[in-house]
Amino acid sequence: MFLINCPYCGERDQSEFSAGGEAHIVRPKQPTELSDDQWAEFLFMRKNIKGVQFERWNHAHGCRKWFNMVRDTSNDKIYAVYKMGEKPPTK
Amino acid sequence: MPNWNSAIKKIDVNDVVSVNLNHHSELFISEVEPIMKLNIRGKSRDFLSMIGKILNIILPTETNTSTTNKFITAIWLSPDEWLIFKNNVTNRGAEETNIEENLYKNISQKKLGSITNVSDQFVMINIQGKNLYELLSSGCPFNFNDFKNKKGAVTQTLLNHTDVIIYNEDINKINLFVRRSFSAHLWSWMNDSARFI
Amino acid sequence: MTRNLRTANSKFIDQTSRISFKFDGKKLYGFKGDTLASALLANNIHLVGRSFKYHRPRGIMACGSEEPNAIVQVGNDASMTEPNTRATEIELYEGLEASSQNCWPSVNFDIGAINNFFSPLIPAAFYYKTFMWPSNFWKLYEYFIRKSAGLGKSPTEPDKDIYDHRYLHCDVLIVGGGISGIIAAKIAAKNNLNTVLIDDKNILGGTTLFQENECFKVNNSYSNEWLKNEIENLKSLENLTIKTRTSLAAYHSYNYLLARENLTDHLDINEKKDKIRQRLWKIRAKKVIIATGAMERPLIFNNNDRPGVILSSSIKKYIDYYGVKCGQKVSLFTNNDSAYETAISLNNSGVNVNSVVDIRDKANSLIVKQAEKLGIKIHWKSSVVNTSGYKKINSIEIMKLSDDGTTVFGKKIKEECDCLGISGGWTPRVHLFTQSGGKLKFRDEDNVFLPDKSGLDQISIGSCNGDFELDQIIKNSVRLTKKIFKN
Secondary structure (H helix, E strand, O other): OOEEEEOOOEEEEHHHOEEEEEOOOOOOOOHHHOOHHHHHHHHHOOOOOOOEEEEEEEOOOOOOOEEEEEEEOOOOOEEEEEEOOOOOOOO | OOOHHHHOOOOOHHHHHHHOOOOOOOOEEEEEOOOOEEEEEEOOHHHHHHHHHHHOOOOOOOOOOEEEOOOEEEEEEEOOEEEEEEOOOOOOOHHHHHHHHHHHHHHHOOOOEEEEEOOOOEEEEEEEOOOHHHHHHOOOOOOOOOHHHOOOOEEEEEEOOEEEEEEEEEOOEEEEEEEHHHHHHHHHHHHHHHHHO | OOOOOEOOOOOOOEEEEEEEEEEOOEEEEEEEOOEHHHHHHHOOOOEEEEOOOOOOEEEOOOOOOOOOOOEEEEOOOOOOOEEEEEOOOOEOOOOOEEEEOOOOEOOOOEHHHHHHHOHHHOOOOHHHHHOOOOHHHHHHHHHHHHHHOOOOOOOOOOOOOEEEEEEEEEEEEEEOOOHHHHHHHHHHHHOOOOEEEEOOOOOOOOOHHHOOOOOOEEOOEEHHHHHHHHHHHHOOOOOEEEEOOEEEEEEEOOOEEEEEEEOOOOOOHHHHOOOEEEEEEEEEEEEEEEOOOEEEOOOOOOOOOOOOEEEHHHHHHHHHOOOEOOOOEEEEEEOOOHHHHHHHHHHHOOOEEEEEEEOOOOOOOHHHHHHHHOOOOEEOOEEEEEEEOOOOOOEEEEEEEOOOOOOEEEEEEEEEOOEEEEEOOEEEOOHHHHHOOOEEEEEOOOOEEEEEEOOOOEEEOHHHHOOOOHHHHHHHHHHHHHHHHHO
16 A cells, blocks of 8 residues: 555545556547557557556545556556646656 | 435434443534535636635635635635535525525636535534544544644545545534435444444 | 462562463463463463474473464453464463463373374375375365364354554654664654654563663663663653554555554453454554564574473563563573573572583673673583473583584583573564565674665664664664654
């Protein structure tokens, strides 16, 4: 159980949040022009890496806002938390 | 329209003490009703100034805080969402309808934001007593250390896996907002947990 | 009580309030402040259990959570009985009923002990290899094998007790209320930090609490008196919470820790009623200071598992803290100085110390000189090679060690004794540190693993960080605690 520093509410317990998967996946501008494989690639294929990963999280039981987080999936260390729309930090 | 709030058993001080084990924990839990609660959402500067004009209150923009005037209190829920409730219990009447209609006309219809009457959606429970935070900390992972000394502080968190909004009204006195459908469960949990403090 | 094994000088045992309890159905007496183990030793009961496979007699060996032998069943109520509890951790209360495990019909006469004589025929995995055939006979074997497997009996009815849990947030959590924990608590609380100090014993102080010796002085007073004063001063610190009888159960990432507070286990049976038995604390600490201390190592020699073979520091605790003599004629076997503290304590309480067997050539520390001055016999460069006595040790055999220390030579010296204290040096309790994901390093000079790298905001201080000398412990505890608050 780790602590997450919600960019709106401050430091809270992990149980208040829900994870929303990998961040910064751009939705194709013209989905109709894509092949099924390309669409599936966008919809389902995720990197799921061991190591530092960019993720979306939702403060579901707090302010209900979405935000981004940089987390090391191997040890749950959180490197950065930033609001939606903000640029991801460069290491 | 049935008053759903009355589905919750009213418990007075004596009931709470009587379920405690051998020793008295000073804890008073009661439901505050009927009371007007409004959920307001909006972002623009016009929205904030219009609210200020109508309700004569400055909405809190700082996180986890609240503002209050003689009649109402506004608590921060999110950067674009607030909960407003009346400071005193009043029967639902013209006054409440007036405020709601006034806001609806000037906010919702002008597309500045949205107004939702949540009087019956949220149940407001008042808890007071020196063992209050012991009760909360047995079901809530939130750190109350700073919260309990800060009058007007607000937090949204989980209490025994139930979403709640907690407003620090005064030292050792809080108002807790919980969704009506969860309230009976939370109420019985509080009764049970109060035995242990 | 066969002999009087109590000394009158313990400050921690209230000898005016007698408590009756039952062990293996026999009514015995102890005093307020005793643990089950100390009360049994005071009643000259060493044999408390049987080993798992060969049913060899097992006696009390230590005095705290490190106890490997004195594992007993507490209570005989179908819903409240608790197996596998350490006799050294059970505080004595009126009406306590405990019994030995893994023996039948009794701990004194155990039929399973026959395994010991056939031990050459029962190698490892004997059961699995032997009872495979004929395959349809398994049903027959199973009954007996299941019966001999496992220790203790589980309760058969639902638990009637009430348990609670609670979240706790603090700036600093200090684990261990020994000398370094107390030093750290004082510094933390005076720094205006919300501090929690937890200890698994009923009172703070650790082993320094009964360390009354010329060699261990702080500011010109005995270390125990100095510490007592410090503990007294802790009470005036407002932002310090002290939780005794609380043991840490888990150390997760982000300094999230679980601790169990024992609320009623030490109370009389009629006082326990309608109270919460245990409370689970879910602790979020900004910083954690581990001050769990060290535990003594045993030494290796033939038949070192007999009842009456006890860690020397535990003998010291039993005599100095509980006022209980583990024996009347005590021998000690050591490879370091700490057994001499035990020798001096025993001597001061009027227990006959046969000799100290030391594997070293010579030692010139103050404490050894003090022991020599008292006329305690020391066998330098010698080793205990064997012990005898079935249900309790009655003699040891000592031989000279060769120059390189790899073999023994010369005549076997037989020494009569009823208790043997062993001291193989100290092992820092780094368990919490490693559980939190910390990595260890090895120190060659005294062969200990020490805390090294950790990703969490925590430090280890005191003897769990490898400081074994009093002045070092104090100096480094202060230095490290101040350092952690700087960043």
